Amino acid sequence: MxxxxxxxxxxxxxxxxxxxxxxxxxxxxxxxxxxxxxxxxxxxxxxxxxxxxxxxxxxxxxxxxxxxxxxxxxxxxxxxxSTMVFQQFNLFPHLTALQNVTLAPVKSRGMAKAEARERGIEALTRVGLAEKVGSYPSRLSGGQQQRVAIARALALSPDYxxxxxxxxxxxxxxxxxxxxxxxxxxxxxxxxxxxxxxxxxxxxxxxxxxxxxxxxxxxxxxxxxxxxxxxxxxxxxxxxxxxx
CATH class of the missing domain: 3.40.50.300 (P-loop containing nucleotide triphosphate hydrolases)
Known part of the structure; x- marks a missing residue:
């Protein structure tokens, strides 16, 4: 670029x-x-x-x-x-970690829900949160919430x-x-x-x-x-x- x-x-x-x-x-x-x-x-x-x-x-x-x-x-x-990860985590509090990660691929990229779920689990596993896929943000530490935000970015497979x-x-x-x-x-x-x-x-x-x-x-x-x-x-x- x-x-x-x-x-x-x-x-x-x-x-x-x-x-x-x-x-x-x-x-x-x-x-x-x-x-x-x-x-x-x-x-x-x-x-x-x-x-x-x-x-x-x-x-x-x-x-x-x-x-x-x-x-x-x-x-x-x-x-x-590209996909941006911000200082603040910007997670939806009413969605689980997995739902936060899969929302953008489905809504903005038109990805099938099954594929988005597979990608989401893979991304959360990649950042060390495989056991937190069903957890809500309020049950996660700040570091874990930021890792969910990173997984959300990874799930979109951006160039940057x-x-x-x-x-x-x-x-x-x-x-x-x-x-x-x-x-x-x-x-x-x-x-x-x-x-x-x-x-x-x-x-x-x-x-x-x-x-x-x-x-x-x-x-x-x-x-x-x-x-x-x-x-x-x-x-x-x-x-x-x-x-x-």
């Missing part, structure tokens, strides 16, 4: 300033940066949850000019490429899995559960794009690190080069975030 000259403004604030980024298939790309740097806006631009004011997206079929008026069908086609600070609402022990699942998915060479403040995850799992500040990319490259950089801005960020 290629993003070119992606620009997003909120009034007088330029959240993204002509950002260029290639997302390599089968790799894990981690987006880092201080609060307000534009990393979540960039992530949400990939599936048009935030519609950029300028720029193009290319999923392999040629560049799509995102500033033009896109039909609802075209937006749905773009969103089929997008994670917006998936552990920020969890305490360290529960966050470790989710990070273990993400690490396992990365080892399978799925294409992940992850916004996180976890330098441990970034160092151990990322194939590529992208550091943003004030809507611009200041670093895009190998994790070891990032963590060993002599750039004062990067050193300060690692020192401050790493000590939290």
């Amino acid at each position: 290629k993003l070119r000259s992606i620009t997003k403004r909120f009034g007088a604030l330029t959240a993204l300033d002509h950002v260029d980024l290639d997302i390599e298939p089968g790799k894990t790309t981690v987006l880092l940066g201080p609060s307000g740097s534009g990393k979540s806006t960039l992530l949400r631009s990939i599936n048009l949850l935030e519609k950029p004011d300028e720029g193009t997206l290319d999923f392999g079929g040629g560049p799509i000019e995102v500033s033009q008026r896109l039909s609802d069908q075209r937006i749905r086609e773009i969103r089929r490429h 899995l997008l994670f917006d600070e998936p552990t920020s609402a969890l305490d360290p022990e529960l966050a470790a559960e989710v990070i273990a699942v993400l690490s396992s998915l990365a080892s399978e060479h799925r294409t992940l794009v992850v916004v996180t403040h976890s330098l441990q995850f970034a160092r151990s799992v990322a194939d590529r690190l992208v550091f943003l500040e004030e809507g611009k990319i200041l670093f895009n490259g190998d994790p070891e080069r990032f963590f060993n950089s002599e750039d004062e801005r990067l050193k300060r960020f690692v020192s401050v975030v790493g000590s939290v």
